Amino acid sequence: MAVSVVIAEDFRMIRELFESVVEQSDGYTLAGSFSSAAQAVRFLEKEDADLVIMDVLIPGSMSGLDAAAQIKAMKPQTKIIIVTSMPELSYESRAREIGVEGFWQKEVQEQSIQEIMERVSAGETVYPSEQREIEIGNMKSTDFTEREVEILEELVAGLSNKEIAEKLFLEVSTVKMHISNMLQKTGYHSRLELAVKARHLGLVISS
Numbered sequence: 001m002a003v004s005v006v007i008a009e010d011f012r013m014i015r016e017l018f019e020s021v022v023e024q025s026d027g028y029t030l031a032g033s034f035s036s037a038a039q040a041v042r043f044l045e046k047e048d049a050d051l052v053i054m055d056v057l058i059p060g061s062m063s064g065l066d067a068a069a070q071i072k073a074m075k076p077q078t079k080i081i082i083v084t085s086m087p088e089l090s091y092e093s094r095a096r097e098i099g100v101e102g103f104w105q106k107e108v109q110e111q112s113i114q115e116i117m118e119r120v121s122a123g124e125t126v127y128p129s130e131q132r133e134i135e136i137g138n139m140k141s142t143d144f145t146e147r148e149v150e151i152l153e154e155l156v157a158g159l160s161n162k163e164i165a166e167k168l169f170l171e172v173s174t175v176k177m178h179i180s181n182m183l184q185k186t187g188y189h190s191r192l193e194l195a196v197k198a199r200h201l202g203l204v205i206s207s
Helices: 012-024 037-046 064-074 091-098 113-121 146-156 161-168 172-186 191-200
Strands: 003-008 028-034 051-055 079-084 102-105
Touching: 003 012, 003 037, 003 113, 012 028, 012 113, 028 037, 037 051, 037 064, 051 064, 051 113, 064 079, 064 091, 079 091, 079 113, 091 102, 102 113, 146 161, 146 172, 146 191, 161 172, 172 191
Parallel strands: 003 028, 003 051, 051 079, 079 102
Antiparallel strands: none
């Protein structure tokens, strides 16, 4: 029986590329193709699919990862491949937490999307062998600690040190220390400059 595939990708050219890959691959059939994550979720509320290929940053009320979480809660047997062109530091970890089986970076492409489809459909979990590295000031994005990434996310969202401390259950002095360490490592002069650069480079996408 053919593997039924649902696609959710807002960029028409990429969506058509995915459609073409599915239609030209033996053993696969296109069940639905949508320009928003919410449309894909609504479709899967009524219909079944074996595999979903979903972009992360997709216009509308729901991100690809939010949609993936809903799909997994609704139909855990449906396999999901998340695709992205952004190096956002939390995407891979959240995808793993949700139970997403595949993660494909458009800009890196260690493997083709067809190969990812085949491996995920065969029961494998496939993620990039290395996290994409982006230079930010005097350091690389992979040099941030997990705690620094958490604080950076809230910094980009515009929270004050006190608000970050309350949200992450930390002391304000601890938040200040981590921000100071990030400024020292990057060579930036202010928390605002750090937040703006992280957002501009796509390392942290504020919701």
